[in-house]
Amino acid sequence: MALLELYHYWVFVVLLMIGFYAVIAKLNLIKKLIGLSLFQAAVFLLYITMNKVEGGTAPIFTDGAVDQLYSNPLPQVLILTAIVVGISTLALGLGIVVRIKEEYDTIEEHEIQEIDRQ
């Protein structure tokens, strides 16, 4: 049961590994980038789930609220930054794939290596 209670960690690990697998095993460059995005999204989930305090509400101070339990807002702010970083990386990666397609006329890794070997 203890394992199931920590289910958000399982989601994180499984998603992380699916993404990692795609990055390593797929030969298509776009699929590699999709894997990379999944890989990063898993880490976003790790950060977002860690801020939840059991029974805690949104950290907004209201009049008369004493001993109110709040969730930690910081990880969400952090991950907002990391999402922006992830999008920039993805955009740049796709930009490079477009250039590769223009120059090599393929986006399969083994075909690119084949062309380079000639």
Place this chain on the structure above:
Amino acid sequence: MSALQAHLPALQVIVPMLTAPLVILVKERRLCWAATLLASFCSLAIAISLCIDVLNGDSIRYLMGSWPAPWGIELRVDTFSALLLLIVNGSSSLALIGATASLDRDIESSRQPLFYAAWLLALAGLNGILVTADAFNIFVFMEISALASYVLISAGPNRRALPAVFKYLIMGTIGATFYLIGVGLIYLMTGTLNIADMALRIQDVADQKAILVAAGFITIGLALKAAVFPMHIWLPNAYTYAPNMVTVFLAACATKVSLYILLRIDFFVFQPNLSGHDFQFSYFLLPMSLLAILIASTVAMFEPNLKRLLAWSSVAQIGYITLGASLVSVAGLTASLLHMFNHALAKGALFLVIACLGISLSHLRIDNIAGIAKQMPWTMAAFVLAGLSLIGVPGTAGFISKWYLITATLEAGSWGPALVAIIIISSLMAVVYIWRIVEIAYFQPADEQAVVSEAPFFLLLSTWIAVALNFYFGLSAALPVELADSAARLLMGQMR
């Protein structure tokens, strides 16, 4: 002036970062170059000024927006970061002095403003990593510098730059994400992102398993970014197909900044608080360093492409740096940090020579430079002198750090003599791969048809400044030694 003095740690990042968009607006490529050069030299001046302030062993603390430390973001400059700031800003400035001729060849003029903007962003990111004291902030700056350097490398004239940069992007992002996971786990256990605060709060964490996992993620992630063997496979192609001036800039400092983060977090946060972590750290890094030194040097001996040869040599030199660190002693760390400085000087000078050659040669293969020393005497003389420094001949900067490294390994116990033997063998390998180039350039008959002329003045100027620095810091090594020694003591906790 004194009002400005207080804000130097922030200005170290702000100057290049704000110049970047201005450069795009200017559009005229020579003006862009001048603005980039000016910003880079401003940044170098700030780094030197910060370095003078911390030489006595103090560290400068700067609170962003005056928010108190563990909550707000703190910038902190000590001798360790000052040493790296000198390397980063020095190599950027030196590369930019002679950059125009080489860049005009590699990059069409309409795109040059964007290129200079990316250069400044890379500089700002690297400076940001070095001044900040916040683990998450480091991640953000790491990605800024990484994204900018992907753009810089993909500007290379050969289309092979594109697959090379794609590989670098994938591996760099995985490395940075691993670092992010590690920082997340520490935050989960301690609730803080400030590195100094982390070191304090980890002491209260009862269950060290999560911290150990975090240490693993951070070490592997940063080793990927720093191209520690066997995670170096992105490096040779990325350096080979980048524009020549970009290779000068990035080869001198990019991987070293990743090693800086690794050493800073590991020695400040993990070493004092995790039991047995010094063994884990050194048994992880030591074998990989030795393999890097031997295998990469061997590959370099047989590599026909000049830039890739020097890139492989960089992998070997990173091995020396991690070897020093893996000894986990003040002497070892001093040698390691000193080698960061001296290798940046030697490899920066060698890649500048490559840039000189690249002006008149379209293919930088070893058989293309037969007899070239007659046509380009200044360039090849610089190559010989910088090569001596890379090998570690007495009188050059390279000798100083190898000397410190050998002294440190001898203190390391029964393994010492074997490690010294490996260092000496790999130095001999360096003699072989440098001599191969020298022999072909000086003693082979030249190709009569080839029209080759000496490199333009400014490029030669920056090459010879780099060569002169190699000899200056070889003969009077007081400044880097003092900085490295003080930083090593700081890391080993002897000054806190």
